[in-house]
Amino acid sequence: MDQVEDFLSGNSIQANIAFAVAFWSIVLLLLRRFFTAAAELLCSNPIPVENALLPAQTPHPNPGGSAVPFEIPLTEATDKQIASFMTFRRRSAWNRSQDGLEGVACEAAQYKGELFDKCVFEWIDDHFRLKLPNLKYPYVATHWNGWSSVWLETGPRVQNMSISSFVLTIEHVVNGLVTPLLFLATERAVYFDLSMYGEVGYQLISCFWIIVSYYKDQDLTVEKMHSSIWHLLLVHHFSTIGLCLLCLILGDDGPRVLASHTMVSMLGVTSTLHYVAQVLDFSPFSQANTPYFRLA
Numbered sequence: 001m002d003q004v005e006d007f008l009s010g011n012s013i014q015a016n017i018a019f020a021v022a023f024w025s026i027v028l029l030l031l032r033r034f035f036t037a038a039a040e041l042l043c044s045n046p047i048p049v050e051n052a053l054l055p056a057q058t059p060h061p062n063p064g065g066s067a068v069p070f071e072i073p074l075t076e077a078t079d080k081q082i083a084s085f086m087t088f089r090r091r092s093a094w095n096r097s098q099d100g101l102e103g104v105a106c107e108a109a110q111y112k113g114e115l116f117d118k119c120v121f122e123w124i125d126d127h128f129r130l131k132l133p134n135l136k137y138p139y140v141a142t143h144w145n146g147w148s149s150v151w152l153e154t155g156p157r158v159q160n161m162s163i164s165s166f167v168l169t170i171e172h173v174v175n176g177l178v179t180p181l182l183f184l185a186t187e188r189a190v191y192f193d194l195s196m197y198g199e200v201g202y203q204l205i206s207c208f209w210i211i212v213s214y215y216k217d218q219d220l221t222v223e224k225m226h227s228s229i230w231h232l233l234l235v236h237h238f239s240t241i242g243l244c245l246l247c248l249i250l251g252d253d254g255p256r257v258l259a260s261h262t263m264v265s266m267l268g269v270t271s272t273l274h275y276v277a278q279v280l281d282f283s284p285f286s287q288a289n290t291p292y293f294r295l296a
Helices: 002-010 013-042 079-088 102-129 156-186 189-216 227-253 256-281 291-295
Strands: none
Touching (some): 013 156
C-alpha cells in the first residue's frame, strides 16, 4: 500500500477524486455486465412444463399486495386454454404438435414476471410520489423452478433493479466495510482515504446519471429505481459527498475513527443489507418461497 499512499499524497484532492470517478465508472460497468451475464447463464434455464401454471383469465388480476398465483397447471390445460393464452401474448401461431409446451411455460413465466414488475413499480410510485395511505406491499408469488429459472420469472425493470443491487452491494462492501475496517485495524490513513475517495467517486457518478436521467426523461441511473425517488437519492448522495469531502479536507485533524465506524455501520452494514434484502424480496428466498428464512 505504500505506492498507493504515495500516489494519493502526491496528488491534490481534486485529482484523486477524478481518478476515483474514472475507476468506479469502469468497475460499475464491468460489475453490471458480469452480474447480468451470470444471471442469464445460471438463472435462465427452461421452466419444467410440470411446474408451470397458466392464468384462468387474461389479463390476470394484478392487485396491490401479494401476487395472485396462476390457477391452471400447464400439463392439465386444454389446447383451447393454451391457444387463448398464447394469443393474448401475441404468440397466436402456437400448435401443440409442432411447438410443444416448453415455449408456453416460458411465456407464462415471463407474463408472471411482468405482472409483478408492474405491481412493484406502481407501489413505489403510489408510496413515494403520490403518498397514498394504506398501501399493500407487493410480495412475489412462489417461484416455479427456484434459482435455476428465476430470471425468466422476473420482469425487466425488477431485473435491472436486482442487477443494480448486486453491483451496489459490492461497492458498499469495498468502500463502506473493507477499507474502513482496514483503517481501524491498522491505523493507516491510506485505507481511510481510499474509503472516502471511493465513496465520493461513486456518489458523483450516481448523481451525474440521475441528473442526465431527469434531462433525458429516461432511466439511465446506476440504481435503476423508480423516478419518484430520484430526488431522494440526490439529497442522500450530495450529503454523503459533503461529509466525505470534509473528512478529506480535515486530514489528520478529522475524526477518522468516528467516521470509519459510521461508514461501517451505515454504509457497510445497514445499506448493504438493504440491497441484499431487496434482492431477496424478488428471489426464491422471498417471503412467498421461504418465509422463515426471510423472517430470520
